[in-house]
Amino acid sequence: MNAPSKIPASSKLIAGATGDWEIVIGLEIHAQVTSEAKLFSGSSTGFGASPNSHVSLVDAAMPGMLPVLNHECVRQAIRTGLGVKAQINLTSTFDRKNYFYPDLPQGYQISQYKSPIVGEGVVIVDMGEGEQISVGIERIHLEQDAGKSIHDQDPRLSFVDLNRSGVALMEIVSKPDMRSSDEAKAYVTKLRTILRYIGSCDGDMDKGNLRADVNVSVRKPGAPFGTRCEIKNVNSIRFIGQAIETEARRQIEILEDGGAIDQETRLFDPVKGETRAMRSKEEAHDYRYFPDPDLLPLVVEQSEVDELAAGLPELPDDKKARFIRDYGVTPYDAMVLTLERESADFFEQVAKRGDPKTAANWVINELFGRLNKDGTPITESPVSAAQLGGLVKLVADGTISGKIAKDLFEILWTEGGDPRELVESRGLKQVTDTGAIEKVVDEVIAANPDKVEQAKAKPTLAGWFVGQVMKASGGKANPQAVNDILKRKLGI
Amino acid sequence: MSVDENTVRRVARLARIAVADDEVSKLKGELDAILAFVEELSELDVEGVPPMTSVIPATARLRDDVVNDGEDAEKVLMNAPAREADFYVVPKVVE
Amino acid sequence: MTELCDLTFAEARKALAAKEFSAVELNKAYLEAMEAARGLNAYVLETPEIALERAAESDARIARGEAGALEGLPLGVKDLYCTEGVRTTACSKILGDFTPPYESHVTSLMRSAGAVMLGKLNNDEFAMGSSNETSAFGTPVNPWRRKGSDAKLVAGGSSGGSSAAVAARICLGATATDTGGSIRQPAAFTGTVGVKPTYGRCSRWGIVAFASSLDQAGPIARDVRDAAILMGSMAGYDKRDSTSVDTPVPDYEAAVGRSVKGLRIGVPKEYRVDGMPAEIEKLWSQGAEQLKAAGAEIVEVSLPHTKYALPAYYIVAPAEASSNLARYDGVRYGARVAGRDITEMYENTRAAGFGSEVRRRIMIGAYVLSAGYYDAYYVRAQKVRTLIKQDFETVFAAGVDAILTPATPSAAFGVGEMANASPVEMYLNDVFTVTVNMAGLPGVSVPAGLSAEGLPLALQLIGRPFDEETLFATAAVIEDANGRFTADRWW
Ligand SMILES: [Mg+2]
């Protein structure tokens, strides 16, 4: 697989002493499958339980225990495959990957090595400013998670907790299609969005429910692929970016010094900002894969795949296109609005009640800004979609000004209530009655004869008068009407 | 096919079985004898024959996504040769 | 009380129902007989308290008219079966005093049918062996002896404890397991009846795994009817074993005595191996005559890949075993031997815990699966397995109902006699039985005569998948023609 594709934009290249270098990145994402029970046993996948409580005899690999496949995990993998427009393999098999580790009770991991349930697919990633890249999916397979070893409790001992042991993972393997840390980060972000839309993985990186093995190599633009290193288990999008940058620079330095890259497995240390080789590397890995004789081949009916396809929610790309088409929002706004299914739903509720463009503006700038600042998820927004929709409608039909709308938003956020009623009861309505506005204008002109003279000489000073009038009206005067009347009265 | 002593050591290491130096040549002899015995298979033409995946014509059994197991740490820990509270304990693993 | 121990299943069941004696009395008789037979080393753990407690429960159920199919009947359990609250070791040091908090599916079924457990029976370590000499608890002794000799003979393997105990009448019947012949060969060596059911007929859940695609649970009993009765309670679907087959369990006992008239019995020419003793040859043709006399038609058939079964087996079985036995690492259960670090702990634990045959097979298995060798060994062996299975399918498709072969190439040999033999010579014990496991078919071993030295010899019947009934019917014909064989009591 050696496709020296098009030479990427120079902004994505790294300048070295011997010229520019191109980074080639492929990702293996381990996504925890959303399910109640584990992949091959009936124990819980719940997070944060006391040690070794979510463990069945199967998970602990007691003698004579046997795996039985969880149907829902299979369905989640198929949904995910459909979500990345991939081939669903109606027959797939489970293999054993043999190695010894204390948190691997069976002495092997059950994984779909030879025949995965999902084949090739693609993820379209927005890079901003209208640039899109497409990242190929090589395969998605189901496998078991390992348990957890805790090394910092005792100087001589490690403690083993098998609660995670046997939890279902989807390993989503990309093609080496990314050329910068930004592309890799955007890809993970997009993939996470898709998984969360589908509901096959919650994408919670803090809990380790989405982690990445990052394959990095460098080459001179257009040259064949270089030797790659795999950085294991990077658990945040920010760290993925840092790990790539750090590793690429390390490799470039070695190559420019005339050295060669060893194909090896490395770890990223975010504190030191470096990658280092894993100690177990001297052990040449020989996993002795073979089909698990305890499990028969997995055969899925096409009708079940069709049923799952029919039940899929609208996917982010489709939703984004529809927002641009139906609501007339900008591609960027559409991308931001569709990042999370809940946000997109919220926006649509708001847009239904008022002008869509104004709605997009309010949802993205006011609501998201405020939610982010408070760290509140959209599902717990103090201002409901109905409320924000009411507000947007009041702005759109000229009942309140933009400035008043911000005050109204604040009231809705802290006190709640119905926007229209609040506008009525608190007298926030925009004054468009020219008689009332003229009266205020007259008062301001009468009180500032010197400024009137200056303004006649220098018409830009009219702005000062507008401010005074708005202030005197408590912000409720229609700014356009104020402007017109002032200009007429001042004769400018 | 016969194995050399390094291969014996490598396989023992893969299988996590300590092998004393004086056992290696005996093991080598035994492995060689077994490998010579199974060598007979190489005379068969198996081109195009599918390898057996399941001796009974059946496909994977599927289980409902229901939690009905676990929640008894004592049950899985009671036979542990070493434990600390509800953890299994092993010599420190360095990574 | 020895007369009580002489009754068969069917006889004991009838007597218990008629209240001629109680289940407690019957089990006490067996416990006494077990004590007297300790020299045979058939049991690795006796559980008299459990036996008497369950026998008393059986009496209560019999009194209430709620007796199950195995109610009150004293049985032995191979130590490969996990038994709740009772030490289970697979006769390996590596399991230490492992006491499972669970009961295997098969023994659970037997318990719900009212069976009483007398104790755990000896076997080759992890069922790897053909003479039970690899057990960490020493070798069980065959109740049979050569004419005029008191040399100790092996009871076969790996289920040597089961076969020795049934033959010595220190249990009424026993559970066993068969991966390459481990039920049928020990049954043949002891004059008992052994049944290896179709793969998937009995659940493997809770039975210590040796080679998952070959392992199958089954009974060893004193005669064909007893084996059928026991089999009826061991078989059944289990949703916890993905390879367990969901098909109804027929009334096996009803098949015993069923006519074999019109059945086509195949005699495979490839089983006439070089150097086969004349008495085995004679036994075989005599068995064919007996079936013919009962109305069956005898046809010569060809199973051309027979000679490749054993070499293929010695790739597939060790490969699966090397992986299945990786869980014995001294972390969650069993014995642990310390080391300077985790890797050394694993290596020390597994070097000390596994016996030499188990270590050898694990290493062979790891080797044939390792990078660069996988296709040449493992994949090729699995292809050969396909060919072996096709051989049988062809024969069955041609209208053959069962296949008659010798069960073993020889009678029982002496304890220690094969000590200087190579592992491969030992493996040849399974030459007639292993094809059945490779193809997932049912097979039964039925005694058919005595050797010149006065030792039992047996024939094997191989059936279509899930057609154990035909095997019980044909085996019963052989049994009726030759009579039953009982060892003289010398212990
Ligand atoms: Mg990986």
Ligand SMILES: [Zn+2]
């Ligand atoms: Zn993985």
